[in-house]
Amino acid sequence: MSAQSAASDKTDPPKSSRTMIWLRSRLSNIAPFITLLFLVVFFSIASPSFATLDNVGNILNQISITAIMAVGLTYVILCAEIDLSVASVANATGIVVAYFTLQDSYANIANVPLPGYAAILLALLTCFLLGGVNAFGVTRIGIPSFIMTLAMLQIGAGICAMLVRGQIAYAVPPFIATLGQKALGPIPYVVIVAATFLLVGHLVLQYTRFGRYVYMVGGNREAAEYSGVNVRLVIASVMIISAACSGVAGMVGVAYFGSAQQNEFDSYLLDAISAVVVGGTSLFGGRGGIGNTIVGLLVLGVLNNGLDHINIDSFLKILIRGLILLAALVINIYAQRLRANQMN
């Protein structure tokens, strides 16, 4: 048959074994990994205090909150959507949980103290609600996620302002306080929470039907729809998952930082997005995963932490950070191109 001859022709050399395929398919994961290695080696040489066990703990601590957010964001980006409201939703949720906790009088917030579990429930409800509004706007009304979550970013900030009114709340429910501030033996709970989110996020993506749908929807939305996948439901779910992850990150973060205040998490938006894309997950959807996000988190974590260890001009650090970020992205692109060439 003609199809046969044509095909066998195409795929030679046929020796390309499973491991080769595997390696190739991992090339876009390897690129950020190389960036990571490079940074680690560089900072280890540049500062004696960088490559210490204690500092490894620091780095893990420092990326934990971003990591929890980035799990949800990875799902969103895998679906070829974006969520610009992650940091804002985190902030709002963190503030809600503090708002419903008894604050010391000096906090000076007219709040509504409730039992811890109730505060946590209400906070979770808040982030689900905000995620639900995102999901509704994107899938039902048809607002592009970039714009929808841009509006949500401002709404989240508005909720924060309304609740704390410029003050700072310090107390959170004991359970949250434990997660944010205590440690299980040598490992802080916040790291454990982040690791759990990453692990569950990975398992769901790789081993469940829903996870497969996420990749398929991101890979080709139309095809997914014509295969009978409920695309809207998948997208609505990832928007809500993202908000939920952000919410947990916000609650744990408020405990970790010891206070809940407006604009506290602002810098986390760029950090979370950067972690996901530096890790090699494609903004166009369908390619990447939690593994990539972990590498991306480590790249950014090491970069931020390492720059604190070396003695360079504070004003120059900002520029250097930007340039290294750009370099990491360029490396990613070339690795992906190399991979694409190999595949075809």
Place this chain on the structure above:
Amino acid sequence: MSAQSAASDKTDPPKSSRTMIWLRSRLSNIAPFITLLFLVVFFSIASPSFATLDNVGNILNQISITAIMAVGLTYVILCAEIDLSVASVANATGIVVAYFTLQDSYANIANVPLPGYAAILLALLTCFLLGGVNAFGVTRIGIPSFIMTLAMLQIGAGICAMLVRGQIAYAVPPFIATLGQKALGPIPYVVIVAATFLLVGHLVLQYTRFGRYVYMVGGNREAAEYSGVNVRLVIASVMIISAACSGVAGMVGVAYFGSAQQNEFDSYLLDAISAVVVGGTSLFGGRGGIGNTIVGLLVLGVLNNGLDHINIDSFLKILIRGLILLAALVINIYAQRLRANQMN
């Protein structure tokens, strides 16, 4: 003949006259216009000081800097790309022009005073260069514009930090100072500059081949390429145009605000993007234009200005602004859907 009959079929009722067609095609422009009217009426009723000539001047003044940036951003978004570095490039350019101007001694900046025209040239060079890096990254290396300009955002901030080192520069070349601070009769030059940019931006889009190429590239990149359009060149051009507009906005802005400092323009990123998309220009490219951007600018300008005129709780304002923004977006979407229905 069938082709004819099919065509006349689709467009029946065949009375659909010129004006009807025009109106329909303008429906997505009309939606933000209605939002604008609604806001104007509302604030006029709510506050006596809103609907005064003086305040109209305020609104125009306040949207001018955003407008200059938004012109370039409109081009970028029409091409289905994005530029997250507008505010950062504006800031960097503004700081560069001040850096090369003689500062009073109290400014305490180790800068390099040059004649005014040289400072302006160097500043323009800076923004062209930054835009060129964006253009190169996007069209040559193939970094998605979202990520490329995210990195540029940080690089721009780095340049700002490096030059002013936390200090504030006040002096700018006299020509720039005139543009930012003086008025031609009753009309401030900054408004005139913005109007000129908007007008030229509009004319180029509507009446030059390049402008039509922008729509083609955004509407169907492949078709544009097949019909002989140098797509990369068009995209590179819009990235540079955007940086150039931002640069001018930055220079004029620094004069308008009377000082050049780090992070001065940060809030303009969201403002400029919001103005473009609230005006109804599609993030997916090919649809919209400067007309839409003007309406979007006015919607945001009136909203921000109006909220200052009515007496509501300051902490609530942020939330209200977010909600009104969302409402405007929802209205846009429904208008577009209505239009699409009419078209099919």
Place this chain on the structure above:
Amino acid sequence: MVFGGDRPLLELSGISKSFGGVTALRDVDFTLHAGEIHGLVGENGAGKSTLMKIIAGVHTDYGGTMRIDGEERNFRSARDALKAGIGMVHQELSIVPDLSVAENVFLGSQPVTRFGRVDWRGMNAQAAAHLRSLGIDVDPRVPIGSLPIGLQQMIEISRVLFSGARIIILDEPTSALSPPEIERLFGLLQALRQSGRSMIFISHFLDDILGVSDTVTIFRNGRKIVTAEAAGLRKSFLIEHMIGAGHEDLEESYTSEMMLDSKPDAPVVLETSGLTLGRAFRDVSLTVRAGEVLGIYGFMGSGQLELARALFGKLHPEKGTVAIEGRQVSLKGTAAARRAGMAFVPESRRSMLFSHEPLYKNMSISILGRLHPVLLRPNAEREIAERHVVSLGIRPPRVDQHLGTLSGGNQQKVGLAKWLTYLPKVLVLSEPTRGMDVGAKDDVVKIVRGLRDQGIGIVVVSSEPETVLSLADRILVMRKGEVAREFVSEAVSKDRLLDAA
């Protein structure tokens, strides 16, 4: 007509091209003379489009040489090719939907006044005049996206025809056109040829190729097999050289009457009544029985594509009901439709497949829920996929291969295979053979018959009469969104079908 004497207008020699590891063209020679219509045929993936894209300056990185008027040329972009007088209508519709008809007619070369200002008024007038000469009467200022697809295709063709190009390449230009439009196009090609222009015409409709061409070149597997004068050639010759000996009878012309074989006794699996959706289709009532293929024929833009989508819950009719096995169902979305027992294969490959994913994931996506409600069962997926890969003769038979590396025909088979395990109650196929070579068409016919024989009710929607005639047990003809005629257990030919449409 013999062109041997004069110097060729276009001369390609030793052209090779590969994409990554895939070799699309090997050492191809090709010549085109002034005033010649050169037909190009070959199986899917044979490299026809690739060669044309090289000529048109889209692919710039290839081996071999290209001469125009004897002068060696190396285009760096489509723009260069256009300047050299080469225009191409691409296989995929390439219009800008939001721009006006006039701008699409002049895409990329909008007329300007002396001052470089786009001359809107002149452009509208000229576009209207051009289109009128093709028998098309539309307001040049409406967005082209608001027109029916056939008309969009005609406008795109007109852009190339009126661009002043000396060499006009038409890559499957008729796939979205109705027979009358096709006729008109062919007339125009002849007229252009009289004026000394040359054309390359690609099509999988061998009758059309033989009808319009002066010369025919046959491609196979990236190689040029033969070039011959069209006059006196037979279809069987083309098929033999495209696919190999023994398949000469593959394509029937359906010029004579054939009997439909309806099955009035089988149970009804799908019944719709009064389905209406905007201007797309009105008041469509139909029934499909188990083990029966219902063909729905109509010109492009007659509403049959929308109807197919509505049956799979992608579009939502305002009026009417759908019942499956006698039970009324509401098709709120494609997932609901699937669960109700519907399956759908869209007309374009791009919208049915995941090219970055391996074969087995492409095949298993619809049945994941049956393997396990929550978890994935990759081994079971592979097993199922392996069965289909063998039974459908998909090459290469490796289920871990990324789909994007397969040839078009094989990809399309994968799209069908998706539903083979699912075994829906009703399978809706939208233009299942569009753009397929004769061999692949035959494979599709076999697969569809196999599914029918398993008792599935099948709806085949198509604007190609041959497809409907080769598959259907019963035929509905749609015209302007309404069911115009039904053929049941009667003799029908291509001409009768066209008359009804």
Place this chain on the structure above:
Amino acid sequence: AEMAKEVSRSEKPLKAAFSNAGLQATWCAQGKRAAEWWGKLLNVEITWFDGELSATKQRAAIDNMASQKWDFVAIQAFGIGTLTAPVNKMIEGGTPVIDMDTLIAPLEQINVHSFLAPDNEFMGASVTQALLDAIGGSGTIIMTQGALGHTGAQGRARGFESVVKRFPKVEVLDTTPADWDVTKAVRIWETHLTKYPKIDAAFFHNDDMALAAWNVMKARNRTDIKIGGVDAMPPALQAVTEGRMHATVRNPSCRIHGGAVLAGVAAVLNGEKSGEGIPKHIITDGPVVTKANAPGMQWMQDHFLI
């Protein structure tokens, strides 16, 4: 001129406009409440224009402020020099403009009614002094700065340097800025605690950063570090009382905002002239707060006195 005319409650309500850097900041939010409390007392109706911690947003707000009629105006600028034009417009229109905490523009450029501000250098110096006294004049100290572009931060840093210079046995380990951002303060301090096994004292440019860093120290059992902050907001007073912080210095938000109300009323009702009845520059210093005076400081703040 007649000395010390009593500032009295206005008969007809006065209209005043206030703006500060951003109500997100506790210090500003406290100032707002103080101004409103003093306003109610003196029959001044205060309209608030929030700067939202953005130079451009505050400029737009002040533009809007300038197009309305006010009896007097008080402003704390977020970005120095960004409000000059509308403020000058109001001054030329005869509205007294009181500058709070941060310069609206270098005093050469603008003629405000009066400038009520703490002495940042003094605040930085006095807390540093308290810290160095507590560690006996020798040891290691870290300064965590606010945003380097902030004049307040610059002043506090100068104060810090001026004191440290006098202690040759004190080593400054690090002065990385945390930009007023508590998340950055936490990150930086995790690194500090890793990098420096012995830290005796830490001076933070505000209390919020200090309290955030204290969490990190507590998690690592390094609470022996003597912490000093700036602002003396209630949570910090509590921390000083409980011994979490060693000292802080009051940046008297209530005094500045309340003072602005008083100055405005005096200008309108009594015709108090800039530079005559009221000096052009009033230094509104606050004391260093330690365990000894923390409760009293809390009481004064509760009643918007300091």
